[in-house]
Amino acid sequence: MQEKSIRFREKVDGNLRWLTITTLLLAIGVILRMVSPNIGGISLNWNILMYTMAIMLCRPTLGQGLGIGIVSGLVATMSSKAALPYANLISDPLAAFICAYIAKNHFFDFKFRKVNIEPAVLVFVTTFISGGTFVFITKVVLDIPIPVFLFVMLPTVLIVALFGLAAGQILYQPANTIFNSNINARQKDKYSLSNIHLFVPKGSFSVLTGVNGAGKTSLLLTIAGARMDYFDDIYDSEISINNISVLNTRQSDLNRKVGMVMDDYEGQLVTETIDDEIAFSLENAGMSPEKIIKRRAEVLQMVGLEGFEKRNISSLSGGQKQRLAIAVMLAMHAEILILDEPIAAIDPEGAIEIYRLLKEINKTYHTTILVAEHDLKYVADLADQLIVMDAGEMKFAGSVHDCLNYMHQEKIYPEAIPLRWKIYLEMGDTKC
Amino acid sequence: MLKLKDIAFSYDRKHKTLTDISLTIRQGEIIALAGRNGSGKTTLTRLIMGLINADAGSIKMNGQDVTNCQAADMAKHIGYVFQNPDRQLFASTVREEIIYGPMQLGFTKKEIELQLEVVLEATDLTAFAEWAPQTLPRGIKQRLSIASALAAQPQLLILDEPTTGQDCRERTKLLRLMRKLNLEGLTILIVSHDMDIIAEHAKTMIVLENGKIKFNGAPKELFANEKKTVELGLEVPEAVRISHDLGLDICMTPADIYQKMQGRRDLHV
Numbered sequence: 001m002q003e004k005s006i007r008f009r010e011k012v013d014g015n016l017r018w019l020t021i022t023t024l025l026l027a028i029g030v031i032l033r034m035v036s037p038n039i040g041g042i043s044l045n046w047n048i049l050m051y052t053m054a055i056m057l058c059r060p061t062l063g064q065g066l067g068i069g070i071v072s073g074l075v076a077t078m079s080s081k082a083a084l085p086y087a088n089l090i091s092d093p094l095a096a097f098i099c100a101y102i103a104k105n106h107f108f109d110f111k112f113r114k115v116n117i118e119p120a121v122l123v124f125v126t127t128f129i130s131g132g133t134f135v136f137i138t139k140v141v142l143d144i145p146i147p148v149f150l151f152v153m154l155p156t157v158l159i160v161a162l163f164g165l166a167a168g169q170i171l172y173q174p175a176n177t178i179f180n181s182n183i184n185a186r187q188k189d190k191y192s193l194s195n196i197h198l199f200v201p202k203g204s205f206s207v208l209t210g211v212n213g214a215g216k217t218s219l220l221l222t223i224a225g226a227r228m229d230y231f232d233d234i235y236d237s238e239i240s241i242n243n244i245s246v247l248n249t250r251q252s253d254l255n256r257k258v259g260m261v262m263d264d265y266e267g268q269l270v271t272e273t274i275d276d277e278i279a280f281s282l283e284n285a286g287m288s289p290e291k292i293i294k295r296r297a298e299v300l301q302m303v304g305l306e307g308f309e310k311r312n313i314s315s316l317s318g319g320q321k322q323r324l325a326i327a328v329m330l331a332m333h334a335e336i337l338i339l340d341e342p343i344a345a346i347d348p349e350g351a352i353e354i355y356r357l358l359k360e361i362n363k364t365y366h367t368t369i370l371v372a373e374h375d376l377k378y379v380a381d382l383a384d385q386l387i388v389m390d391a392g393e394m395k396f397a398g399s400v401h402d403c404l405n406y407m408h409q410e411k412i413y414p415e416a417i418p419l420r421w422k423i424y425l426e427m428g429d430t431k432c
Numbered sequence: 433m434l435k436l437k438d439i440a441f442s443y444d445r446k447h448k449t450l451t452d453i454s455l456t457i458r459q460g461e462i463i464a465l466a467g468r469n470g471s472g473k474t475t476l477t478r479l480i481m482g483l484i485n486a487d488a489g490s491i492k493m494n495g496q497d498v499t500n501c502q503a504a505d506m507a508k509h510i511g512y513v514f515q516n517p518d519r520q521l522f523a524s525t526v527r528e529e530i531i532y533g534p535m536q537l538g539f540t541k542k543e544i545e546l547q548l549e550v551v552l553e554a555t556d557l558t559a560f561a562e563w564a565p566q567t568l569p570r571g572i573k574q575r576l577s578i579a580s581a582l583a584a585q586p587q588l589l590i591l592d593e594p595t596t597g598q599d600c601r602e603r604t605k606l607l608r609l610m611r612k613l614n615l616e617g618l619t620i621l622i623v624s625h626d627m628d629i630i631a632e633h634a635k636t637m638i639v640l641e642n643g644k645i646k647f648n649g650a651p652k653e654l655f656a657n658e659k660k661t662v663e664l665g666l667e668v669p670e671a672v673r674i675s676h677d678l679g680l681d682i683c684m685t686p687a688d689i690y691q692k693m694q695g696r697r698d699l700h701v
Contacts, residue, residue: 344596349665349667415604423686423690
């Protein structure tokens with residue numbers, strides 16, 4: 001997988017939330033424009049400030065951003081006292097479109113001395129683009145001399161943009177508290193992911209760890225393409241696995257390549273017998289009966305369940321059920337196998353067997369395997385890569401040695417470091 | 433405190449689930465029950481709880497015969513915490529969940545209030561008193577199950593696979609709580625597949641196989657014999673394995689290993 005910063009934001013208050021907030025802020029902008037004082041004939045452009053704030057609060061699509069710009073341009077045209085008010089119909093849509101693009105991709109979403117300065121920078125940039133375009137059109141249409149344009153009009157735009165910079169930084173936080181309190185609270189919950197920087201090579205065996213609630217399952221679901229419709233995910237770039245661009249691939253296409261076994265794997269088993277369970281998925285995929293029988297025999301052998309075909313699923317042990325769930329995924333020719341805490345409810349003998357099987361599948365069939373796991377003693381010798389997450393963020397991804405060392409040094413989920421490694425890392429000179 | 437003698441039990445009269453079970457649980461100890469799936473561990477705990485009655489043999493609690501006592505009688509003395517906390521949580525708030533047991537056992541209002549306060553504090557759940565149990569994370573639900581069991585002031589607490597499905601942080605917290613309760617005098621019977629927990633915390637260990645006791649003694653005694661441990665379907669604890677690899681005397685806990693390694697270093701210096 002390549003780069004990656006994914007954020008989830010729930011669609012709260014319906015799909016027209018962005019429209020409501022924008023309308024309200026633009027109306028406030030018009031009122032403030034009429035009543036606010038000016039300094040030396042220069043005043044803050046409330047119109048631009050308000051639509052920039054609306055874009056930051058809602059992170060709309062580019063189309064919605066353009067729409068916000070057009071409405072704002074109309075409002076400005078009607079209320080402007082400038083020599084060429086119609087220039088607003090070009091300058092505002094252009095600036096709002098660029099602003100929406102920047103906001104959506106979080107280009108300026110960074111901190112300076114622990115303060116997020118995105119509002120200041122974004123208001124400054126948007127005002128400068130809008131104002132610059134406006135005065136350029138005015139210069140061209142009204143044939144204003146170049147010195148006036150360069151030494152009067154552009155510096156004025158710069159000063160207005162600086163006013164906007166200060167006002168944006170001051171007003172954004174209260175506005176965010178008023179309009180996004182619901183979202184902000186929810187973003188702290190288990191669905192929130194950020195700073196994901198992960199590369200899972202094809203045919204590798206990767207393990208994801210972190211305390212419950214760290215975001216492991218959310219990340220696995222994202223990679224499996226099982227994002228819920230009620231999430232409006234904002235992401236800086238794309239996740240791809242085995243050269244598949246996850247976020248740009250249809251879910252039905254992903255399902256053919258990614259197989260996921262949930263922690264509650266029993267919930268995935270829906271028929272009575274082992275035979276039926278595997279045939280069920282293949283039949284739904286449109287496979288002919290002859291091919292189903294052939295493929296079923298192949299995968300049952302792969303997971304060591306040959307001879308159990310007629311067994312009732314309810315009579316199987318936890319480990320056998322887990323094997324069956326894996327077999328169903330393999331039957332569908334999954335190139336990538338994702339398992340969420342596969343041994344959580346299995347005894348130690350079963351746990352060792354499950355991981356032995358997964359490694360065998362990984363080696364023999366070059367299936368890419370990604371597992372979420374707490375008990376690292378079972379996987380420390382198997383994994384090509386270990387990834388640790390904490391509070392929705394990916395903290396480290398690397399070799400088992402490097403990752404455990406990081407967890408030990410940075411005290412990120414140190415409880416999960418297997419005893420053997422803990423002693424090695426603490427005593428340093430001892431080979432365990 | 434609890435004595436089982438020659439207990440036998442069968443669900444269908446054809447296959448014996450438990451045979452010749454004789455064991456003693458002493459006051460204030462942590463005793464572990466281990467064995468493969470299907471070896472009879474759950475049946476034995478159900479029997480101790482009075483949920484089923486033995487076909488043969490006797491059970492004595494504090495010298496009194498309780499062989500044919502029912503679950504309602506045994507609940508006054510024994511608390512049971514299920515592997516899956518969802519199976520035993522049903523009230524609408526943590527507070528109601530905790531006081532349910534004492535109310536059923538006829539505690540007075542004053543006693544109930546006192547118990548509520550004591551167990552909320554002991555299990556570090558005071559902040560969650562008004563929460564709905566089903567909305568709690570798994571680790572906290574498990575602590576609530578323990579709190580509910582403790583509220584009835586049992587003499588013996590049975591923990592069935594208490595760390596299943598927990599992350600390592602919650603696991604550590606839970607074991608610390610178990611240790612604290614034991615130091616305060618509570619007798620604990622822990623059913624677990626996790627030999628690291630047994631090696632570190634249990635004083636006595638009982639291993640079942642096919643419904644019979646195959647081992648009853650100090651965990652160290654069994655784990656020193658790797659062949660026998662594996663034959664019984666158990667894992668050798670990490671600390672034991674590592675101490676063996678490092679050529680140290682058998683260590684049952686990580687702390688033992690550090691201590692012995694430090695000692696060896698000091699010797700070399």
